[in-house]
Amino acid sequence: MTLDTRFTRKALTALTLASASALLLAGCSGDADATDDASASTGVSDMISADRCAENEAAGPITFLTSYAYVASVGLLDVLTAKDQGMFEDMCLDVTIEPGSNNTQLVSAGTAQFAGVGSPSDVMVAIDNGADVSAIATYGNPPAIMLMTNTDISDLSQLEGTTAGYKGAIPPQISAMLTADGVDTASIEWVSVGYDPTILPQGQVDALTGYKSNEPLVLASQGYDVTEWDPADYGIESAFNTQIVNSTFAEEHPTAVEDFLRASFAAYAWINESDENLDAALAYAESLSEAGYDLDLSAQRWKTEVGLVEESQPEGTVLGYQAVDQWTPEADMLMENDLISAEPDIESEIDTSFVEAIYDDGELVWPAP
Structure with missing residues (x-):
């Protein structure tokens, strides 16, 4: 049986109180007490069987x-x-x-x-x-990972001989994308950087790894325009x-x-x-x-x-x-x-x-x- 996910303990509070009142009005206080005793003996939840709880x-x-x-x-x-x-x-x-x-x-x-x-x-x-x-x-x-460059980069081969920033470790998805596009990856100088993506538009690096849901949004909110290079566009599969x-x-x-x-x-x-x-x-x-x-x-x-x-x-x-x-x-x-x-x-x-x-x-x- 499936139930609407809105029916959590918070959402059910009013329903529980209303049901209790109805039981009392119907003269079913004995049954209600038995139910309360059973719930108390099996933990705090009435949304799961006693054994599973x-x-x-x-x-x-x-x-x-x-x-x-x-x-x-x-x-x-x-x-x-x-x-x-x-x-x-x-x-x-x-x-x-x-x-x-x-x-x-x-x-x-x-x-x-x-x-x-x-x-x-x-x-x-x-x-x-x-x-x-x-x-x-x-x-x-x-892939959630992508590579960012400034808008003057129109082809990944232009990254040869440049400096690229990464956080933690160079994502294999990015390495695979560059290789798939025929880029001489050995010519790129990779440097470990912090979490401030503005180092890209400020010219401290020529490319920067990041997440589709993070760095591009941060840069856009500050008025910076960058180009995103998506490994998926180069046949790279990931999760x-x-x-x-x-x-x-x-x-x-x-x-x-x-x-x-x-x-x-x-x-x-x-x-x-x-x-x-x-x-x-x-x-x-x-x-x-x-x-x-x-x-x-x-x-x-x-x-x-x-x-x-x-x-x-x-x-x-x-x-x-x-x-x-x-x-x-x-x-x-x-x-x-x-x-x-x-x-x-x-x-x-x-x-x-x-x-x-x-x-x-x-x-x-x-x-x-």
Whole structure:
């Protein structure tokens, strides 16, 4: 059975009170007391079976690490919203959300149970380095990474002999795009840079890697015009925003993993129901942020990423879908760029059972059985 995702604990409060009044007026106070006693004995939720609630409570405190602060990214804002709207509580899950950086290491060590990472590549590199993690959902199916240049660059070959900036590591999707276009990549000087994209229009670098939902929007808001080079236009396949779980935790608490995703995806749908819901989600994210939080740019970021997810969703699949052929292009890029020591065993690195368990004929089942 599927229910409207708006029916969360907050949304049901008025209905619960009204129902209780009706029971009293009908002289059914004995039945109502029995129901209240049953709910009290099985936790705080009346939106999940008693047995399942007990299983989820047995998972104990759960920590989710964001990929970068509290930005309005898919796989992050929806998790925040599931927390704020009481959806995790509805599933008898005790979830704490913290900003993360070394996500794969912390999840592997069991310090956190769940985390978001940027792409399947992050998961494959982590597992190649010995991490005990599994990928349980991937949101988008095109490359989220792109390369920016100033508008005087009309061909990628013009980047030969120039300086390009990257953050963290040179994205293999960008290297693959340049190679596919015949660029002499050895002639490009790559430099590690910070998070200020204005270094591109200010001339400190000639090209800059970034995300379609972030840096171009930031630069446009400041009046800068740049050219975006999309790896997808050069036949480069990739995916973005993957959720990972500690493998041991997943084995011991499968219903908790299912219902963590269930609540996250219910929140994703709720946010997208209206601009008012998006505003509420962003307001909560802003309240958690210690640094400045640009609400307008954050809304643009969310809508950009949702657009990428929806436009790239393979026919017949659902949000969070994962498959070996989805990950293979990135695995090939990692091998070609010597970023991993051995060919990934993708089938063992992804676990599709959790997403499969929370859908019925393509519809998210909410709440849980």
